[in-house]
Amino acid sequence: MAAKQFLLNPSRTAKQGAQINIGKDCPEYEAMVTTVTMNADDMKSLGVADGDSVRIRTEFGEAIFRLEVGRVPEGLLFVPYGPPTCKLMGGDTEGTGMPLSKGWEVEVEPVSGDAAAG
């Protein structure tokens, strides 16, 4: 299946904020930071469904995420910050001191169950 372009916006959520106090070494946290929210129409055109796994790739790295359908604008993805988003983030701040932490251009590609487990 072909990869599709999206804008990925890592962000903070209340749930994730609460969870980092409870602990980051647990399945709940792991689940939160690997769950990407996508518009239903985008899912359709990508040929994936709620709960499927996708590989998200930037020019800096890639990581596997689980999809969740949500009321977000077309073409935009949202995910709580966490170790997987670190892998996608570039380190060049271009002299500003601040890396680009939102609005990344990413490729999203569906992965089969085996790859997701790996």
Added chain:
Amino acid sequence: MLRITGGKVYDPLHGIDGQIRDICIHDGKVVDSVDGGRTIDASGMVVFPGGVDVHTHVAGGSINFARAMTPEDHRRTVAFIRSQTTRSGLGGMAPTTFATGYLYAGMGWTTVNEAAVPILSAKHTHEELRDVPIVDKSCCVLMANNEILLDLLEQGEMERARHLVAWQIWAAKAYGVKAVNPGGVAAWKWGNDAKQMAETVPGYTSLTPAKIVTGLAQIIDELGLPHPIHLHCNNLGAPGNISTTLETMKSLDGRRAHMAHLQYHSYGGDDWSTMRSEAPAMAEYFNQQKNLTCDAGAVLFGDTVTITADGPWQHLLYKLTGRKWGNLDVENETGCGIVPYTYRPSNLVNAVQWAVGLELLLLIDDPWRIFLTTDHPNGACFWRYPEIIQLLMCRDFRQECVTQLSEKARERVHLPDIDREYSRFEIAIITSAGPAKALGMPNKGHLGAGADADVVVYDEDEDIARMFGHPRYVIKGGEIVIEEGDIRATPEGREFLVQPSFDREIEDFLRPLFEETYTMSFENYPVEMHRIERPEISECIDVST
């Protein structure tokens, strides 16, 4: 133990005018005699009591905002390199805390009064003051725009207002009370100002700036604070504002007051193009008002950053200069504005300001009632005081500087016609003995037995600015802190507080009002005692006579 021998001593409080005297020091105090210890041979040198700054802005939210706004100045200024005994720091328009202590002590100033502290962020001010090494400190709490207090003053509830003021002074761990643009800063929260003493403050039905001033002055006298109301008049910096200032002084009706940075309040003219010096008229009136003291708030040409709780004025200055502007509102209490600024001799307004500061210092005849300040950093940075001393002591130098001004500016000022030259004795008064007296600090500003052993020893030097800028020795609390231009010790300074008495029940009145309008818990509002570095609580006095 320490003995300073053979120096020409200037101790105005005891009438000592350059006579050769020995100064003996034991246990941080000046004493009549000591046995043993180090002797400093000060033969041919000049001995002064340590300088006292009655009005400066060195710690707290506003100067710290100014630091954030001026990285370009930090880069070009002198840097203090860390050593095994000193911290690093940066000088410049808004020096860092450590540098502030080193710079003040480095020119012989050993006591400073931070002039503007909102209670809400007083913890911040005290934490910063802790990081200002060597010098002793005190601070004035801002009060003339505190909405809870203004309501009481409007309602004429003077007794309750008195308890509130006392409570607030102690809550802020302050030494005195500062009134800034009474009513005007409160109005600025709605984009307004209060310029006429007799006009109702916007948002009130009968309260006027005059009522705020007199009410506060009366309360402060009743409480017996060692330092009177520290007053920054309305209409700061505006052409023609001398009328507001005189009106303010008249409204005080004989009550004690310290008029802060009088230079900024002594202008004539109708607008910027006609602005002129009214220093002679101001001095003439002031000379008759024995209830008043003032500080110069002198201006020197060059770069600085202006910071004041006078928010509306700062917005105007931002519009005039088109430069950076920062504004801070402090809930119901006050606010402040910050604008970097360059005073230029070619600028008519700046030229007038420069002249007015010096004219006031020269025309007010009693040096015990006018003190050397630049309202640091507003008129100039405090480390430029030696330049002002030179201007005051040397008429020829002053006249030479006047030639920098434009023809037009020279017509608006009176400096060219003034011949007075300050003596060293008078300099010792305006830099030390006078401000100590006005602050009500009996152990400061003199070299008599029992005084704090804050002593400066200067080499005699024809170059007056160099002489006063580079003391040979500075002794703070009996310890040699500066020797031959080097920092030898960095003791922690003390902080002076007052604890006026108040009825605890005032908290029952205040708490519900506070909880309704403030964003923090009432219990977390007052400054805890443990935040004060080496506190020293001064006695209140009886000022009824």
Added chain:
Amino acid sequence: MSLNIVNNATCTFCGCVCDDIELHADEERIIEAKKACVLGKAWFLNHTAERLYPEALIDGKEATVDEAVEFAAELLDAATTPLVYGMSNITCEAQREAVGLAERLGGVVDSHTSL
């Protein structure tokens, strides 16, 4: 067992720094954080006085604080440009110490302002 009640406690989880929290605590944990938001509750209820972690680790192995402090000082002093980073979730008193330390180390000090 009696509960320790702290009024007007301050929550430092986020930049709002609410200071009207009422905490109910036993010896080991905070049982209740009244007036705290969902984030504040998670903050107060999940930091305990229990000894859940080793006091120090050196290269992943348990160590004493004394050993860890000495070793940390050695590593930092040996560096040419050490970095002191974070600062945003510690007290002002700790921050002041940290700036002084960075100055003595000749290193860099930086906070979450930069990320």
Added chain:
Amino acid sequence: MSQVTLRLKQTPDVPLEAENITPDVLSDLPHDEIRALKLQLGKRTFRIDEFFEVEGERSDQVELHGDLKRVKWLGRGMTRGRLVVHGDTGMHLGALMKGGEIDVHGSAGDWVGAEMKGGLIHVRGDAGGQVGAAYRGATVGMKNGTILIDGCAGLETGMRMKKGTIVVGGVVKDFGGLQMKGGNIVMLSGAEIRTGAWMVRGTIISMLPLKLLPTFRYSCDYNPGFLTLFARQLNRLGVSLPVSAAAGVYQLFSGDCSVPGKGEILVWQPH
């Protein structure tokens, strides 16, 4: 011809601050004093010869060889002479420079020619961000002089510049000419976005169409007279700017009206 040659022996672990490597400092020093000049590596100071092989003495013609990506402040504040670098350089190349010439056969880091007042800097590769810019808080960047970047330039090129010329051969990243107060920026391959943001005065010339902010207004098509003179100046530096009305015309946009400013952006439209 006498010259001082410095060859980097080893790449430093952390950035090396080399404000002493300028023609002004080297031109009066004998060989052994050059070798003893100080370099700052983090908190430690080293001698130049601990990091460089040194040849020659007493010359304001300086040549550097090696991968100098971690070497900062080369040519800082220089007033005369010539500094040639064979390799990449680190941050602050020629910052605060007043005169002389720097020629880099390689790329340069951020802050090339920041707050410079005169002289010429030529970077044959790419440059980082803030070329000819003002340092944090300062209201004025480059005050005069010329910067040529053959490759691309990073963010905020010419930020708050007041006078002087910057020519970029490759693409200029966001905020080229940010808060510009005067001078010229020539973009031979156009730019990304937000070019000329908040500019007050000054001229930006682009050879390719630009994506402009909505606060710039199209004024007219024309071939400004001053360009003939300016093109002749650039020609001497090896840069050619089309000025022939037969070949095309410049679209003039003015702004940034959010300030409001009187800056000009000229975009070349070939016929």
Added chain:
Amino acid sequence: MVLVDIRETKSVKASDIFLQIRPGKDFEVITILRALVKEQPVDESQVQETGLTLEQLQDFVDRMKKAKFGVFFFGMGLSMTRGKHMNSAALLTLAAELNAFTKFVAMPMRGHGNVTGADVIMRWQTGYPFAIQFGRGYPRYNPGEFSTVDLLVRGDVDAALILGADPGATMPQPAIDHLARIPTICLDPKVTHTSRLSRVHITTAATGISAPGTGYRMDEVPLPLRPALKSPYPTDEQVVRRIHEAVLKKPDWLQQGNRMALNQV
């Protein structure tokens, strides 16, 4: 209340007007607002690219000018997207310019509990708010040069002390990789991702829960902390002081003598 975001968040319910802008258009929107405040013309065709209409923006400007007292609250969506500090600068400038008409202020929403305290203290001790280098014995400042992500990604530091932060779980991977390469020391109430890549981890008491002291609210108001628990662990303050004391026992790297640097680099 006017809410500006790139998607509908829960705050929409609380707001009176929701302006949904396209991602990465913050700078454009604010710059247009600045122009409209001054009644300057803007290119209407380009306005649409922001996701808003000129009418919406004009209406917004009118409402702001008519307000008695306005506040902008802004967060990471502004400061960490394309434009970064310039987006924040744009909003601050807009707030300043609105004061020609009414009272307006802007306030950054700070994420971390005491990041403001760090800003404030570094300012009074060094003159600068963050990204400060002491290699020459006095403070120097340059975000982009001395800021953490840059230093780590370029490999410009050779040891790290991490206080109350978990960069191992938040920073770009190349920065995390460098932290793992160099000796890293980490103080935290918990064992974190960063602890695991550190050579030294020291467990400390939690700020305000079991460690007393002071914290600054994002509007720079200092507040006392009232811990409810007694931690078995030392506080960050105590540990940092002990490290400092241990370092002080070592020979000083700085040559004594020069007290002043007349020309800073």
